[in-house]
Amino acid sequence: MRLVYMAAGLVCVGLGIVGLILPVMPTVVFFLIAAILFARSNPAWEARIMEHPRLGPPIRAFRERGVIRPWAKISAVGAMTVSCVGAIIAFDGIWSYAPAAICSLCALYILTRPSR
Numbered sequence: 782m783r784l785v786y787m788a789a790g791l792v793c794v795g796l797g798i799v800g801l802i803l804p805v806m807p808t809v810v811f812f813l814i815a816a817i818l819f820a821r822s823n824p825a826w827e828a829r830i831m832e833h834p835r836l837g838p839p840i841r842a843f844r845e846r847g848v849i850r851p852w853a854k855i856s857a858v859g860a861m862t863v864s865c866v867g868a869i870i871a872f873d874g875i876w877s878y879a880p881a882a883i884c885s886l887c888a889l890y891i892l893t894r895p896s897r
Contacts, residue, residue: 783822790818790826805860806877809853813840849894858888 797811812830819827825874842848849857861884868880 786822787826790815792824794830807857809836809839809861810878813843814834816840817842823883834835848892848897849891851896854894854896856893857891861888 793811793815796806797808797815800806800808800811812833816827816830819830831841839850839853842850865881865884869877871877
């Protein structure tokens with residue numbers, strides 16, 4: 782099972798690196814998931830993520846206190862809004878509203894987290 786967690790963590794690190802390059806992909810979320818997976822498979826790699834000078838503080842804040850910074854909330858909810866409007870415009874029928882329903886629940890979760 783350790784290998785499965787490690788492989789999934791490496792996939793999340795890869796997606797996080799892609800997120801550093803592409804503005805439409807989240808970065809911290811993937812590194813957060815990778816840290817959680819590495820906690821079960823390779824604590825040294827988890828420590829490297831948690832100690833990273835740029836990515837470590839938001840990941841530690843979320844894991845320890847459930848904090849999401851205000852700018853991150855605005856970015857996440859804004860990106861979800863743009864994506865959902867695009868889906869409603871691009872697709873036809875009731876399925877075009879499924880992403881909006883899911884994103885609404887995610888936005889509700891994000892907005893109810895503490896900011897500090």
